[in-house]
Amino acid sequence: xxxxxxxxxxxxxxxxxxxxxxxxxxxxxxxxxxxxxxxxxxxxxxxxxxxxxxxxxxxxxxxxxxxxxxxxxxxxxxxxxxxxxxxxxxxxxxxxxxxxxxxxxxxxxxxxxxxxxxxxxxxxxxxxxxxxxxxxxxxxxxxxxxxxxxxxxxxxxxxxxxxxxxxxxxxxxxxxxxxxxxxxxxxxxxxxxxxxxxxxxxxxxxxxxxxxxxxxxxxxxxxxxxxxxxxxx
Amino acid sequence: xxxxxxxxxxxxxxxxxxxxxxxxxxxxxxxxxxxxxxxxxxxxxxxxxxxxxxxxxxxxxxxxxxxxxxxxxxxxxxxxxxxxxxxxxxxxxxxxxxxxxxxxxxxxxxxxxxxxxxxxxxxxxxxxxxxxxxxxxxxxxxxxxxxxxxxxxxxxxxxxxxxxxxxxxxxxxxxxxxxxxxxxxxxxxxxxxxxxxxxxxxxxxxxxxxxxxxxxxxxxxxxxxxxxxxxxxxxxxxxxxxxxxxxxxxxxxxxxxxxxxxxxxxxxxxxxxxxxxxxxxxxxxxxxxxxxxxxxxxxxxxxxxxxxxxxxxxxxxxxxxxxxxxxxxxxxxxxxxxxxxxxxxxxxxxxxxxxxxxxxxxxxxxxxxxxxxxxxxxxxxxxxxx
Numbered sequence: 001x002x003x004x005x006x007x008x009x010x011x012x013x014x015x016x017x018x019x020x021x022x023x024x025x026x027x028x029x030x031x032x033x034x035x036x037x038x039x040x041x042x043x044x045x046x047x048x049x050x051x052x053x054x055x056x057x058x059x060x061x062x063x064x065x066x067x068x069x070x071x072x073x074x075x076x077x078x079x080x081x082x083x084x085x086x087x088x089x090x091x092x093x094x095x096x097x098x099x100x101x102x103x104x105x106x107x108x109x110x111x112x113x114x115x116x117x118x119x120x121x122x123x124x125x126x127x128x129x130x131x132x133x134x135x136x137x138x139x140x141x142x143x144x145x146x147x148x149x150x151x152x153x154x155x156x157x158x159x160x161x162x163x164x165x166x167x168x169x170x171x172x173x174x175x176x177x178x179x180x181x182x183x184x185x186x187x188x189x190x191x192x193x194x195x196x197x198x199x200x201x202x203x204x205x206x207x208x209x210x211x212x213x214x215x216x217x218x219x220x221x222x223x224x225x226x227x228x229x230x231x232x233x
Numbered sequence: 234x235x236x237x238x239x240x241x242x243x244x245x246x247x248x249x250x251x252x253x254x255x256x257x258x259x260x261x262x263x264x265x266x267x268x269x270x271x272x273x274x275x276x277x278x279x280x281x282x283x284x285x286x287x288x289x290x291x292x293x294x295x296x297x298x299x300x301x302x303x304x305x306x307x308x309x310x311x312x313x314x315x316x317x318x319x320x321x322x323x324x325x326x327x328x329x330x331x332x333x334x335x336x337x338x339x340x341x342x343x344x345x346x347x348x349x350x351x352x353x354x355x356x357x358x359x360x361x362x363x364x365x366x367x368x369x370x371x372x373x374x375x376x377x378x379x380x381x382x383x384x385x386x387x388x389x390x391x392x393x394x395x396x397x398x399x400x401x402x403x404x405x406x407x408x409x410x411x412x413x414x415x416x417x418x419x420x421x422x423x424x425x426x427x428x429x430x431x432x433x434x435x436x437x438x439x440x441x442x443x444x445x446x447x448x449x450x451x452x453x454x455x456x457x458x459x460x461x462x463x464x465x466x467x468x469x470x471x472x473x474x475x476x477x478x479x480x481x482x483x484x485x486x487x488x489x490x491x492x493x494x495x496x497x498x499x500x501x502x503x504x505x506x507x508x509x510x511x512x513x514x515x516x517x518x519x520x521x522x523x524x525x526x527x528x529x530x531x532x533x534x535x536x537x538x539x540x541x542x543x544x545x546x547x548x549x550x551x552x553x554x555x556x557x558x559x560x561x562x563x564x565x566x567x568x569x570x571x572x573x574x575x576x577x578x579x580x581x582x583x584x585x586x587x588x589x590x591x592x593x594x595x596x597x598x599x600x601x602x603x604x605x606x607x608x609x610x611x612x613x614x615x616x617x618x619x
Contacts, residue, residue: 057612062530062612063613083536087532090531090533094531103239105245106238114528
């Protein structure tokens with residue numbers, strides 16, 4: 001299928017991804033097409049092993065397709081060198097992980113500051129940005145706390161703050177509520193929805209939770225390496 | 234600098250492991266400092282030896298004496314500017330543990346030969362005017378709280394007076410300083426004319442321990458040395474002439490090949506530290522594969538990841554090394570721990586800098602493999618390991 005949109009930000013064309021396990025070839029994605037318009041909140045659903053995270057990694061420039069092309073804002077990611085791809089990620093993508101992936105030895109504000117270390121901002125400017133995003137996620141009062149002293153929901157909010165602190169083009173969330181209870185999960189989804197609606201952030205969220213996908217503007221389903229608009233039966 | 238807190242936070246992660254590794258590095262560098270000071274104390278004179286000075290001793294052994302009359306013959310040899318002699322006195326002040334060298338010398342010649350010993354003109358004059366006068370180095374004067382005007386008794390283990398007594402007394406007329414830190418300021422020097430007149434007639438009269446000669450051109454030193462030895466060939470006291478550096482080296486080699494011993498010990502110590510620190514770094518990187526994946530995901534380049542790991546390893550070794558060198562410097566600056574056997578016992582600045590260099594090198598060597606492994610991590614694989 002070919003999902004077209006206006007003002008396309010993400011284009012995935014004819015993408016295949018093959019992993020090798022010894023002599024065995026595992027085809028995770030096959031001739032996959034996807035368009036994500038700028039400002040969309042897209043949910044990517046599918047059962048475990050369907051290739052959701054693999055697709056997210058390809059869009060985020062964390063991995064390269066075996067065949068096909070991945071473009072974001074007109075940039076062909078599959079053609080960038082490792083070095084340029086890293087620089088591209090720093091400028092254009094924010095990641096939110098299921099298990100938060102915060103640095104345990106850094107405080108919340110230091111975790112949020114990490115992507116800003118790759119910019120030319122001064123210490124004062126970095127601090128200003130960090131304060132602003134911590135306010136957006138409602139964690140100003142926990143700025144100096146270490147991850148181990150924060151609840152799961154708070155840690156994920158720190159993760160989101162880290163993801164948006166550089167004001168990226170695209171926010172990629174891999175099961176952001178997967179490790180949270182319903183209440184904390186809802187808070188995170190509210191936050192993501194707010195970032196999409198109020199700040200115009202383009203969000204692609206991998207989830208297998210229908211409750212979470214319901215918050216997205218559009219949901220696509222991935223199964224056996226193919227996308228569809230219909231849930232997998 | 235903006236990454237320093239990130240590097241530092243990684244070292245704080247396993248405090249016990251980091252502390253133990255730091256402690257091992259610290260101990261290694263304290264040992265490095267001590268061995269450097271000992272090496273310098275035993276063999277450092279080789280570097281400080283005058284390039285234009287030769288030592289002439291008896292061909293058989295340094296303990297065999299040479300005739301005093303050789304001096305005039307030496308000074309007639311082409312290329313020789315000055316010749317002077319010293320003799321080992323082997324004295325004890327109060328207790329054999331209070332070791333320091335005392336030698337009879339001819340004052341004016343001796344001071345002309347050794348410009349690295351700084352003596353005030355008034356004190357030099359007093360020495361020339363006082364037959365029983367002696368000058369002593371600042372270290373020994375400070376050690377025994379001697380001052381000018383003191384009369385010090387020294388018991389010789391070699392030289393007796395005509396009455397059989399070995400107790401000699403000298404008047405301290407001067408205290409000399411060294412031109413630089415490497416100059417030995419422990420010996421005491423007294424007048425040869427007084428010594429030769431008073432020592433017992435039966436043995437050694439008119440004979441001296443060794444000669445120091447100054448050559449006109451250091452480039453011709455080997456040629457002059459050959460001429461000196463030829464001059465006294467087939468005489469009752471044949472000579473062996475060598476550069477002052479070689480003489481000091483031979484003296485130090487009586488203990489053994491100091492440089493080689495020190496190098497062997499330090500080699501073993503640093504190899505062990507290399508393994509300890511390397512293991513710490515390998516573990517530290519291995520257990521945070523996921524975090525490295527996150528850093529890569531948010532845009533850290535491979536070069537930056539390598540730099541972070543190397544910086545962490547270097548911070549660990551430089552911190553441990555710096556503390557170790559500092560501690561060694563503190564202890565060593567308290568002075569010779571042997572009570573006089575190692576008069577030039579100090580931590581040379583050059584070795585301090587070499588130590589710091591080694592600590593950086595140690596960091597790079599121990600960090601390079603973990604850094605390379607971190608660099609090669611594929612982001613997607615690393616994130617799966619969180």
